[in-house]
Amino acid sequence: MPHQERIERALRAGLATSLQRGHPPKLAAAMQHAVFPGGARIRPTLTLAVAMACGEDDAGLSEAAAAAIELLHCASLVHDDLPCFDAADTRRGRPSVQRAFGERLAVLAGDALIVAAFEVLACNSKRHLSRLPVLLKTVCRGVGMPMGIVAGQAWECEPQLSLREYQQAKTGSLFASATMAAAAAAGADPGPWRALGDCMGEAFQVADDILDAASDASKIGKPVGRDVALGRPSAVRELGLHGAIRRLNLLVAEAIDSVPVCSGADGLRAVIAMEASRLIPRELADSVL
């Protein structure tokens, strides 16, 4: 089954609990809105690709890891769009959750998605229980303190920060969790897989900065120019547009080089190259050649 199909099925299964008897309908709808239809699903795709490269032997557990990572990503977007952060009215070309459902349901939907992510892992660990603690810790590290997404977001509230550490926490950490959780779900050592996640995360963040500076809102489905408007750190502000594109290309090459020795290394490198090519429009990527 193609990755995309497995991911959507795992996400639907992950949200099924929320739709059980007795649920408050608006919160359930807000959660669905936050998750479907999705964006590029780049993190869970990476998770499944790494799990396969590691010789995946428990499809349910890799899918649970992929779904958990994506649910946490969606949760962070919902809270990011809140009026006190980005106050974004649109996301993926549609009204953001806070815009469509109001601020209160957006706070709650983010919370409920975080919980749902852990529930998915708990419910799919039966066959390889010994892998569950590492899997949980890996996911917690990607999203919580001291250096997960939430920590990254919190650096915006500090008087001083370094661009690299901020981006590493805000974006890189969940990518590192995506690759490391995949290895853990397949029974492999997660450690050697951190570098790939780190590189992909930084590449993705730099690409996001490039799109924010050089794209238009209709193309990426959310407001642009926010980094400058909100005075946020950005690779384009630091390196200029061409400098940022060069950095992106370098990071993708580094990601491909970082793939550890494993049975499916060649296939994985191809997936990375393909995912990377979707990060920014080709004409932008080619503009520095």
Added chain:
Amino acid sequence: MPHQERIERALRAGLATSLQRGHPPKLAAAMQHAVFPGGARIRPTLTLAVAMACGEDDAGLSEAAAAAIELLHCASLVHDDLPCFDAADTRRGRPSVQRAFGERLAVLAGDALIVAAFEVLACNSKRHLSRLPVLLKTVCRGVGMPMGIVAGQAWECEPQLSLREYQQAKTGSLFASATMAAAAAAGADPGPWRALGDCMGEAFQVADDILDAASDASKIGKPVGRDVALGRPSAVRELGLHGAIRRLNLLVAEAIDSVPVCSGADGLRAVIAMEASRLIPRELADSVL
């Protein structure tokens, strides 16, 4: 070691990760502010008491369960106090997190506390790994969809709700998790422990409604009269003050009766009676006799 001491130690251990190298200082401070000094710690006290009654054989795991429940409770208070919900300036006699640290850090502190709760469980399950999935699921049910705290809060956004279901989700669910997680952590069947949690949760909610209606802010450390001001459902609004006090007394008796057969049933009944006596001032409790 007394329950109180074990709880505070487990909570400090649970937040230790947040203070590791590289953390954003303000978010760490906001999390500490949300958890210390605590309130009555009634939920984790109940967890440890039930674990002991079940013949606790893994102190670290019961303490982890107690800490997880309390961290989730603190997270819900931090989000409850946000401007879009209660807009509370005080909590436990001090500035609320949103007041002391701002709205953004309050959103993030709540998120990070939820993640920390699951991390605590993952990090303390080594000795009895087989108990971890049930423990996780029990905790998820108490806090997430379809009927946990977050769902309870979301019922406030629906045009119609029943007082009982609303309170069951908003308060009862985490109490049920507190008793059921305790049983799971001690290797017992959690099912028979739900009734105790349900009764204690409803008793606590009714007591909260009574305090909101009949107390003054200096005594309970948070704003009073909010239920009426915000048009929220309340046992006092439904039953009158004396009716609500009678209901509270009935629920406590029901809780004591519900204790399943176990080695430490008598000790547990004593703890329940003592915790219940702290719910509302004696003069209020006695006013219906």
